[in-house]
Amino acid sequence: MNTKKIIDEKDLQTAFAIRKKVFIEEQKVPEEYEFDEFDTLDAACDHILVYYNDQPVGTGRLRVVDGNGKLERICILIEFRQFGLGKVIIQRLEEIALEKGLTKSKLNAQSYAEGFYEKLGYKREGEEFMDCGIPHILMKKQFNKA
Secondary structure, three states, X not given: OEEEEOOOHHHHHHHHHHHHHHHHHHOOOOXXXXXXXXXXXXXXXEEEEEEEOOEEEEEEEEEEEOOEEEEEEEEEOHHHOOXXXXXXXXXXXXXXXXXXXXXXXXXXXXXXXXXXXXXXXXXXXXXXXXXXXXXXXXXXXXXXXX
């Protein structure tokens, strides 16, 4: 298991293919809601891939929003979800946030995954809301100073 920060269009397209398979095909999110203006290689976002046996199987991205690292578009192909790769993605995105000097992160978790994020130090904030027909909750984390 390893991660790679995306720096070229080929890897970005690989990440998009994973997101399409998970969010659009599996979870039925409309394509026009899945891809947005932050899906570029410029400084607005950091995108990563996670690998299992040298195969790209998951992705995520980090944006800076209101001084917080916002973790987004986190997904893993269904057949690779039992290997702890979600934790690897979160940890790498948090490392990137720390490299940027950020002290907090937040994410809109699909509600079924609340326990997963709690184990990684995230705390629920506010009420459940719907996004693309899927229940979500806002979760936040304060990074420990090293």
